[in-house]
Amino acid sequence: MDLVDLMVEKRFLGQEFLTWLWFKSEQRGGTINIPGTGDVIVVLEKHMLLEFGEGEYNERLVCTGLQSELREARTGLLMGKKLEQARVQLVKDSYEWNVTIAAGLFEMRNIRLPKTAATEQSGENKDQEMEGLILERLFLFEELYRLIHDLFRMFLEVRLGETWDQELRSLREWIRKAGEQVVDQNI
Numbered sequence: 001m002d003l004v005d006l007m008v009e010k011r012f013l014g015q016e017f018l019t020w021l022w023f024k025s026e027q028r029g030g031t032i033n034i035p036g037t038g039d040v041i042v043v044l045e046k047h048m049l050l051e052f053g054e055g056e057y058n059e060r061l062v063c064t065g066l067q068s069e070l071r072e073a074r075t076g077l078l079m080g081k082k083l084e085q086a087r088v089q090l091v092k093d094s095y096e097w098n099v100t101i102a103a104g105l106f107e108m109r110n111i112r113l114p115k116t117a118a119t120e121q122s123g124e125n126k127d128q129e130m131e132g133l134i135l136e137r138l139f140l141f142e143e144l145y146r147l148i149h150d151l152f153r154m155f156l157e158v159r160l161g162e163t164w165d166q167e168l169r170s171l172r173e174w175i176r177k178a179g180e181q182v183v184d185q186n187i
Helices: 003-025 071-078 126-160 164-186
Strands: 031-034 038-052 059-065 082-092 095-102 107-112
Touching (some): 003 164, 031 126, 038 071, 038 126, 059 071, 071 164, 082 126
Antiparallel strands (some): 038 082, 095 107
C-alpha cells in the first residue's frame, strides 16, 4: 500500500477526532482537562467543513457563523456527513490560540498566536527585541502543537480503549439531541 492510499484509508481518524473534540468542547462548559497539563478551553467556532461520499459523488457542506448558530453542521452530522475541517479556539492560562484543523492530513492552517506584551512593545534595542519576539513566537507555536497533540492522544486512548463503545454511544446521543434542537428551533 502506498502512502496516498494509506492517508485516504486512515483519514477517518482525523474526522472522528474533530467530531469528538466538538463533542467534548460542549461538555463542562467547553473545558477539557488534559492530564498533566490541566484545564484547556476548547471552542469550535465560526467555520466548519463537512463531507460525505467520495470522488465525483462527494458532497461538501461549509458552515459559518457563531458556535451556537452552526445548525447546518449539526444537521450534517445527523445526516452522516463527516467533519473534515474546523476552526478551533484553545485557551490555556492567559494564552488564546485560533487554528483551523483539517482532518484528512491533520494539518493546521490559519494559526493565530496569542497576543503578548512582547508583541506590543517597541524599544531602542531592536536586535534583542526581535530575538525575544522570535523565541516567544516559537514557544507559542510549540505550545499549540503540544496542546493539539495532547488532545489527539486523549482521543486515541479513548478510541483504542475499552470505553470506546460507551463514548461512541454518548457521542451519537449528543449528535441526535443536537439534531432535535435544530429541528425544534426551525419549527
